[in-house]
Amino acid sequence: MIFKILKYPDHRLLQESAPIYDIDKIFINNTEVTVDELLDSMIETAKAANGCGLAAPQIGLNVCVCVCLLDDKWIKMINPEVSSNLLTETKVEGCLSLPGKKCSVRRYKDILVKYKETVNGNIITKFFSDQNARTIQHEVDHLKGVLIIKKTNEPTIFS
Numbered sequence: 310m311i312f313k314i315l316k317y318p319d320h321r322l323l324q325e326s327a328p329i330y331d332i333d334k335i336f337i338n339n340t341e342v343t344v345d346e347l348l349d350s351m352i353e354t355a356k357a358a359n360g361c362g363l364a365a366p367q368i369g370l371n372v373c374v375c376v377c378l379l380d381d382k383w384i385k386m387i388n389p390e391v392s393s394n395l396l397t398e399t400k401v402e403g404c405l406s407l408p409g410k411k412c413s414v415r416r417y418k419d420i421l422v423k424y425k426e427t428v429n430g431n432i433i434t435k436f437f438s439d440q441n442a443r444t445i446q447h448e449v450d451h452l453k454g455v456l457i458i459k460k461t462n463e464p465t466i467f468s
């Protein structure tokens with residue numbers, strides 16, 4: 310299933326999402342899907358839009374799940390939590406919910422992420438750096454209702 314990607318300023322993009330515990334099925338567009346099917350469809354949607362990540366609020370669901378393209382592999386993340394050291398780096402980013410806009414965003418270079426790949430799976434703790442760390446932080450920001458236009462100190466570049 311390919312979802313419609315919401316564009317700013319849709320209010321659902323600006324809301325904080327709820328973590329999911331003990332939920333196996335979710336209603337979307339009047340259809341009941343498992344969390345795993347939802348994540349598969351989110352990967353399909355992100356691929357079709359040429360994106361490298363997608364978070365549930367971008368398809369109108371305020372729950373803490375996202376998918377990220379890391380080293381050419383799609384990774385599903387349920388309830389991701391990021392911790393980091395102090396080293397940061399500023400790079401230009403785009404967002405599927407802000408078509409045609411690019412923003413300079415300062416992010417942590419190295420992060421430790423706790424997440425699950427399946428609802429009933431174990432918690433995975435993994436270290437990511439550089440572009441992979443940036444992609445995850447971008448998607449986790451979506452789960453907090455934060456878009457790149459809020460993170461940038463520099464004027465937005467319209468391309």
Ligand SMILES: [Zn+2]
Pocket residue numbers: 403404405406447451
């Ligand atoms: Zn985005």
